[in-house]
Amino acid sequence: MASSAIYETAFDEDVQDESNQCPECDGRVTTNVAETVCEECGLVLEDERIDHGPEWRSFSDDEQNRERTGAPLTATRHDRGLSTKIGNNVEAASGQFAGRKRRRLARMRREHSRSRFRSKAEQILAHGLGEIRRLTSALGLSKALGEQACSLFRSAQNEDILRGRSVEAMAAASVYGACRCLGLSRTLDDVASVARVAQSRVRSSYQAMNVELGLPAKPVEPTAFVPRLASALDVTDSIRQRARTLARAAQEAEVTVGVQPSGFAAACLYKACHKHGWLVSQREVAEVADSSPPTIRTHRDALDELDV
Structure with missing residues (x-):
């Protein structure tokens, strides 16, 4: 039995044809939700079309507040904001669950909270980033500066500058270092006034960070x-x-x-x-x-x- 090439006219499926005719038999082409098919010879021109629009999903009753994804990645969290949390269920708090079910949820919430940190270093990082968020909020600093301060704290931990120094002092030094890098008018006294350590410890931590990391500190005019x-x-x-x-x-x-x-x-x-x-x-x-x-x-x- 003689055989012939499937595409004798060298038809390329990736090239979209604006005409309504089949490239093989010049038959009529119809398009439905799934595919584009020739009614005469049955040639499938396009299948499983890719939708390049936003993949919005709504998990609530209203369709007004639709989001494509979850919260964006942030440097202010030790896990970049990817972790989840088992919160206090409203139904469990109102007493609609039995006592055994509530105790089970409490155990799940406790174990889930314990499993957030894979090592002691992550636990120290989470504590330091939380202290930076507190300092930036007390000083009224911007979110971008807080993220830069968190990045400085991560770099200090990776370079082993935290060894022998308190987490609170390094967090305050990171905030002051971010202010100096951006040229903001925040003195060391301003940062130390809301920190939980003495000003001398903040100054010592900042000096060590400046020497080891080579911060591009700008002179404040x-x-x-x-x-x-x-x-x-x-x-x-x-x-x-x-x-x-x-x-x-x-x-x-x-x-x-x-x-x-x-x-x-x-x-x-x-x-x-x-x-x-x-x-x-x-x-x-x-x-x-x-x-x-x-x-x-x-x-x-x-x-x-x-x-x-």
Whole structure:
């Protein structure tokens, strides 16, 4: 029996034909939900068409809040947010389950909570990331900064920098390191004020992290501290703009090299207040900036020499 090639005209199924004719017998082609078939010869042109649209699913009664997937991956969780949790069932809490069923659910919930961590390192990581979330929430920092701080903590644990140091100190150092890398106006005192360890331990942990990881810490300019200090002193917008102008001029003249940026910003605010007739003492400005009155006077004399 003679045989012939199946596709004598070299038909490519991957190439879609806009015509409504079969490429083999020029018959009529029909398309249903599953496949595209020729009615004359039965040639299947397309089968199991791929739907490139979103695979939305809704597991609730309403179809309005449909999501394609679950929660996105996050660096603020030790397992990237992929783990599940057996919560307290409403029906069990309301007493609709028998006592044996409730005890079984309680045991399942307890064992599931214990199995979250595969090692002691994961348990330490979860504790440290939880402390970072608490610090960023207390300081009012952004979610992106919190994720970067969590990444720094992971890197510190991988490089074995946590050995001999407390988890709370490394978490606070990670938050301060993320602030320094992004150039935010958060001092070490601000981070240590909400941390659960002393400031000296946070400073020591940050120094070790900076040396071992080589953090790209940016120098914080005095202009970044002016809005915070101006809000604390409740001064007018004109005084705030004048203080920013003084700080910017000092930065261009390289007067701010090697000085405490918050103290220099306080001196700019003190000089701007007296320029606009706003009565404020050096002690008040120094307390807001966590500095001292002699430091304010020294920076004020440096600003007087600029003649801005």
